[in-house]
């Protein structure tokens with residue numbers, strides 16, 4: 513696998529970052545995950561805009577312009593045989609003596625890799641658990657510091673599930689690595705964008721293809737009595753959740769509205 517690190521394309525095994533990188537020491541960095549279908553980067557402008565927002569929030573200037581990012585992504589995709597894949601990019605504040613405050617002079621570290629996406633025509637439904645949302649108040653930043661998300665996802669896996677749905681003060685925020693939708697009496701609902709959720713690009717796409725969907729708070733009780741639950745992300749697209757905390761969601765089968773949204777998404 514060929515990856516990009518600080519201006520160079522090289523084999524993954526040869527890519528090295530100094531131990532004083534602030535990403536390693538502090539988790540001081542941001543990232544993006546961008547899907548590529550058939551060698552074509554999907555929703556690039558939206559992902560680069562979100563990257564810009566994350567960088568602004570942590571007071572780090574974007575080290576590259578759109579044209580440079582696009583060239584790196586296209587080179588990586590073609591050097592890794594194109595097809596369906598996801599691009600992972602991360603920018604950290606760079607290498608400096610360990611000190612919490614920003615270093616005065618520092619060069620950001622830029623790392624990009626691509627991973628194959630194993631897409632299937634009809635994704636298998638999943639089980640989920642609920643977890644308390646123990647994260648901070650800036651979940652809108654796509655920060656590489658993901659310890660709470662890791663603990664929540666691991667709790668799901670240990671319970672025989674695939675995703676954790678997070679609850680903050682009695683309301684659904686999002687998944688450990690996804691956004692959440694419910695269907696209630698035929699109405700599609702997802703929590704509104706705010707500092708407690710990542711503004712998902714897949715979430716925006718679902719709202720675009722289902723204009724009747726609502727952006728409203730979802731209480732824990734609404735989640736538990738929903739007819740359908742879906743989780744969305746760039747790597748997993750739109751997955752139906754048929755079991756929540758070991759209880760069936762709705763009929764316990766894949767829902768009719770999900771089948772509809774999947775078809776609309778594929779047409780994009």
Ligand code: PDD
Pocket residue numbers: 545661686687688689690691709710711712713714715744745746747
């Ligand atoms: N994560 N919320 C969280 C906390 C996420 O980590 C993600 C995606 C999403 C969905 O966003 P999008 O539709 O733009 O992928 C929501 C990526 C895939 C990851 O960390 O691997």
